Amino acid sequence: MNTLPRTVTGALLTLLERDGVLPGTLSTRVYRAIRAAILDSTLKAGDRLPSTRTLAADLSISRSTAEAAYAQLEDEGYLTRGVGSGSYVSADASAGRHARKSRLNAAASPALSKRGTQIASMGGCVDARVVRAFSAGMPALESFPVEPWQKLLARHARHDASRWMMYGDQQGLPALREAIAQYLSLSRGVHCDASQVIVLTSSQQALGLIAMLMLDDGDPVWLEEPGYRGAQTAFSGGGASIVPVPVDNEGLRVDEGLRLQPRARLAYVTPSHQYPLGVTLSLARRLQLIEWARQSNAWIVEDDYDSEFHYDSRPVSAIHGLDQHERVLYVGTFSKVLFPGLRLAYLVVPRQMVSAFVTARSQVDGHASPLMQAVLADFMQDGHFMAHVRRMRELYRARRDIFMEEIDRHLRGRLVPLAAQGGMQTSCLLADQRLSDQRLAGIAADVGIDLPRLSRLYLGADKRNGFVMGYSALAPADIREGIRALARIL
């Protein structure tokens, strides 16, 4: 990625002057100038823009004018704004430019296919790469038992070279599949054996394979509204027609799904604690969902992404264990419960589908790292895994308590936390729903605070403004400091 030459503000000034006769507020004019620079390729995908502070100083405009312009550009997909890392011209903008060019000149073929343009315009699945208040879904890596892990890694690296250098089992290392099946049976009430477990590199890969094998173009899919963006990109990318189904305090409203689109082929749910609202799918709804799937030969994709962390009661067992009809595909990942760099996840499928999934998996990406699978299998077998889960459950519970107390102390009446009985983050609504979470997140980003926006996770027009605030990776002092800094902004 290039860094923008400082002369760009000169170019922007020229554009602003050229635009001088057009109507519009100052922030609209700044927005138009930057957009024009992107569309005529003066600014290219990946170019970094000056901070709103610098831009405001350079153009002699107020900071909030610059902020409003950037917010609109981000909203329309021209900019991607990272916390601390600045604002960049986005891939979407580039794709948009190509689409525009091809409209202008039908003879010139766009670089990407229609599908490619659509996929690029959905944006990527971006995970925070630095621990910061209040990035969501980050494990407390400093508490990971790195020593036993290193020992196991060293042992396998030294003694089993011929095994980890060779092509591996495409379904996954049998010892690891055994360990996963055992863990899921004991801890999550999933009824499966190792022959149904497929080891993958990420839960995103699991969703992609499900889209490939279970859906045809245009097939309707229920997604939770609000919900996980990665599921939307995976299923949209697979050509599905997305049906956002609202979530209430019992989770997915199955009745609404039936009303909106009873012929859906698949429902994607996060029943343990819904992402991002945190509610648990009630037993009645679970049974209703299973009954729907049975009657209409549809599928339930159960994403149990961080179900290990329930703080106030025993976690509810997985839907998988309730289902007598083999309609559930169960997805889990080690990115949250161990560490994201591990690149291991898993999918449990009905017995008659195993070979189709292994075939498709081999077509998209061969198999997962044999060395990392061997290390993880031992880590689980030796009891380190369950011990770590228990320790993290205590640690995250304590952090959640501090987080809730601090919110209550410093942001009462401004931020309203939702269900927080589990997980690694809690969604908080803005008490004043007329405030834009996008704008506030932009301001917070400038002081180094990451506020993942709730409104982004809605697909429909009825969005709520708020933040999906992570606490699991933050030391108590960082939680306190972050909340106080936030209190000064909100």
Added chain:
Amino acid sequence: MNTLPRTVTGALLTLLERDGVLPGTLSTRVYRAIRAAILDSTLKAGDRLPSTRTLAADLSISRSTAEAAYAQLEDEGYLTRGVGSGSYVSADASAGRHARKSRLNAAASPALSKRGTQIASMGGCVDARVVRAFSAGMPALESFPVEPWQKLLARHARHDASRWMMYGDQQGLPALREAIAQYLSLSRGVHCDASQVIVLTSSQQALGLIAMLMLDDGDPVWLEEPGYRGAQTAFSGGGASIVPVPVDNEGLRVDEGLRLQPRARLAYVTPSHQYPLGVTLSLARRLQLIEWARQSNAWIVEDDYDSEFHYDSRPVSAIHGLDQHERVLYVGTFSKVLFPGLRLAYLVVPRQMVSAFVTARSQVDGHASPLMQAVLADFMQDGHFMAHVRRMRELYRARRDIFMEEIDRHLRGRLVPLAAQGGMQTSCLLADQRLSDQRLAGIAADVGIDLPRLSRLYLGADKRNGFVMGYSALAPADIREGIRALARIL
């Protein structure tokens, strides 16, 4: 996968008896009995069948009758036959059964979507997992410099935990991208910098991303005939319409491609030494291909899978370096030149497409292992990589020489080796083209010899019978012994 209970031969006998009144040779009746058992689910996907030897003994039929029945079942996709590991009911059969059921009963929804059924029926990308004469594409793992690798792994594992545990760069570790760009510039004449390199887990993943972003459903794609099956599954899986374009002694016949389908969106080629025929794409054809791509806004996918190994002359530079119009996407992998278990490969794309590819990559699978990328970056930077390439070039050249001598000594007039100036395997035609490579491969498999079939790599009806025979991973004694065993069979 289940192992078949021994009583299955009893069930087969019953089926044979029931079938007794139907006409047909004995082998046709055995074929029909097994197929019936698969279709009525007596035999399920993954079930293992008895060896032809055992079946022949159990049913009191000749070995060649059993072999003919198995060959027909394999040909029609009911069985998958692995060397040494036996014969299994294939996923294809299972998919076929579902398709059949759904035809019989339109009310019952098949488990897989239409696309899923098609994807599963293409079969998986299967790589040999045991070194054996004459599996193709296997590096000599015992010659890998495992000690420096282990040292680098131990060093990174010990000191950089916070880095390898976290989410990584979705495009790939910058130090590794630098090392790859430098290597490609120096050794392959690829004109790129690190910002155009995308680190992936496999070249198969690269092909999948290209299909996602560059193709729409039904877009025609030129594939070499015969050619790499993995490319076919990736592009067919992405909805492309495959156009097999014949290969002659100058490589892909661009003129035939233009005649068959001038409006193709993409051409997939292995120009360095064509897989599986081993020829190098001539300069005239390269220029013709680039000119076609430029004129028709089409893309060239250059898969340089084992270009490191040229034995009799300097390797020809990549097409990528010849192309002035940014029409080439360049794919490479470390599976062949280092080891398959590493799970690292790369893709070089035109500058304006980088962000779209990184976005799509994040949607399908996040990023590659940060730890393995860091180890590989150091391994390349410290010079181990190039030293290893040079050593393997010498080793494989010597093995190729022995292989060719042995073929000449023991199989002259029966097997005709094709171009063998590079790579890790050489295709050999059956001198008598009336012989079926499938049948011979089945017989060889029973004595523990793997003969990857050439005829499988043709998509059209005009197939040649032969074998894609690997030698790179075989010690001289194993090459000699394997060729002698083969001489007794052929």
